[in-house]
Amino acid sequence: MTDELQRRLAGAAPRSALDLETLRAGLARRAADEGVLDVALGTLDSPLGTLTVIVTPRGLARLSYPGEGIDDQLHEVVERISPRILAAPERTDAVRRQIDDYFAGRRRTFDVPIDWRLVRGFAGEVLRATARIPFGAVSSYREVAAEAGSPNAYRAAGNALGSNPIPIVVPCHRVLHAGGGLGGYTGGLDRKRYLLGLEGVLER
Amino acid sequence: MPRHAGVQPGVHLPPFASLVEAHAHELHRFLVGLVGPADAEDCLQETFMSALRAYPRLRHADHLRAWLYTIAQRKATDTVRRRVRRPTRDLEGIEPPAPVAPEPDDGLWHAVRALPSKQRVAVVHRFALDLAYAEIGDRMGISEEAARQNVSAGLRRLRREVGPHDR
Numbered sequence: 470m471t472d473e474l475q476r477r478l479a480g481a482a483p484r485s486a487l488d489l490e491t492l493r494a495g496l497a498r499r500a501a502d503e504g505v506l507d508v509a510l511g512t513l514d515s516p517l518g519t520l521t522v523i524v525t526p527r528g529l530a531r532l533s534y535p536g537e538g539i540d541d542q543l544h545e546v547v548e549r550i551s552p553r554i555l556a557a558p559e560r561t562d563a564v565r566r567q568i569d570d571y572f573a574g575r576r577r578t579f580d581v582p583i584d585w586r587l588v589r590g591f592a593g594e595v596l597r598a599t600a601r602i603p604f605g606a607v608s609s610y611r612e613v614a615a616e617a618g619s620p621n622a623y624r625a626a627g628n629a630l631g632s633n634p635i636p637i638v639v640p641c642h643r644v645l646h647a648g649g650g651l652g653g654y655t656g657g658l659d660r661k662r663y664l665l666g667l668e669g670v671l672e673r
Numbered sequence: 674m675p676r677h678a679g680v681q682p683g684v685h686l687p688p689f690a691s692l693v694e695a696h697a698h699e700l701h702r703f704l705v706g707l708v709g710p711a712d713a714e715d716c717l718q719e720t721f722m723s724a725l726r727a728y729p730r731l732r733h734a735d736h737l738r739a740w741l742y743t744i745a746q747r748k749a750t751d752t753v754r755r756r757v758r759r760p761t762r763d764l765e766g767i768e769p770p771a772p773v774a775p776e777p778d779d780g781l782w783h784a785v786r787a788l789p790s791k792q793r794v795a796v797v798h799r800f801a802l803d804l805a806y807a808e809i810g811d812r813m814g815i816s817e818e819a820a821r822q823n824v825s826a827g828l829r830r831l832r833r834e835v836g837p838h839d840r
Contacts, residue, residue: 474828474831474832474835475800475828477781478781478782478785478796478800478831479800479803481781481782482706482782482800482801483705483706483709483710483782483801484702484705485701485705485710485713487697487698487701487714487717489697489698491714492693492697492714492717492718492721493693495718496693496718496721496722496725499718499722500722500725503722503726505725505726507729508688510690543688543691544685544688546688547685547686547687547688551729552686552687552688552689552728552729553689553725553728553729554688554689554690555689555690555693555725556690556693
């Protein structure tokens with residue numbers, strides 16, 4: 470039962486396009502100014518695919534390869550850090566620039582603060598030990614376990630590296646099997662080979 | 674603030690960015706209906722800012738959409754109030770900014786914006802967003818029947834004010 474007035478209302482319903490990008494940018498800026506931007510999201514095109522960069526006021530919390538299940542990862546960020554997550558690429562610029570430079574061969578060490586809140590317990594020790602392995606060098610699962618304080622916990626070390634939330638910057642690709650095998654990698658072995666090639670450990 | 678959790682225990686909130694993605698366009702249309710195109714974007718930003726501030730304190734993740742529409746409604750009311758107080762010309766003689774984007778059938782939608790709050794919101798949901806009554810009720814936190822009644826009451830009033838042949 471639609472009458473004239475209802476037709477006119479629907480027909481003349483005010484329309485105006487929303488520019489979502491402008492809205493996002495405005496929200497990110499204001500949220501940062503007010504201190505309520507707890508987690509900033511950005512993306513970065515790299516030779517290993519489009520990476521998602523997750524930054525908090527404390528530092529880099531996560532770096533994700535494509536296909537790693539970003540929804541699950543964000544869920545974890547909600548639980549462990551905050552649900553105040555906004556797309557705010559400009560907040561991730563420092564990290565993105567350094568990663569760009571690394572892939573371009575202009576940078577060998579990363580100089581960004583890390584937010585370790587997505588890592589707990591022994592895994593944190595293992596990843597901190599891993600972060601100390603220099604560019605172009607490699608270590609073994611047993612060695613990082615020892616560095617982390619438990620030489621026999623190399624399986625646990627392997628698990629910790631397998632769930633490293635910050636690949637590339639925390640260079641878990643530099644950890645190999647003691648016998649010389651590549652071991653595993655979150656982003657797949659092709660990516661591990663690429664990174665080791667970039668650093669001159671493997672033939673490219 | 675809890676030290677080890679980003680949210681209240683047992684609450685599963687989506688990342689705020691997904692709320693923006695999912696609801697920005699429709700909320701914007703809703704606000705264009707309530708306050709007109711010139712103020713809708715500001716109002717939308719205010720809505721999301723308020724929501725973002727309160728977000729980690731939510732005690733459950735149900736009805737997030739209804740929650741956003743309630744905030745948007747409140748922001749629209751603030752905007753309209755502010756507009757009433759806004760002088761048409763200040764003491765220096767500076768003209769206020771000209772309204773942008775004149776709408777078709779301006780008079781009719783102006784009359785919508787002058788309806789009492791619940792009728793206004795229900796009419797905007799019905800005719801700017803083309804929602805069914807059950808959905809309108811959901812978003813307003815009232816029953817389907819109450820939503821229908823608010824729309825009818827709004828339409829009756831509009832008929833009185835703009836008349837059947839008013840163009």
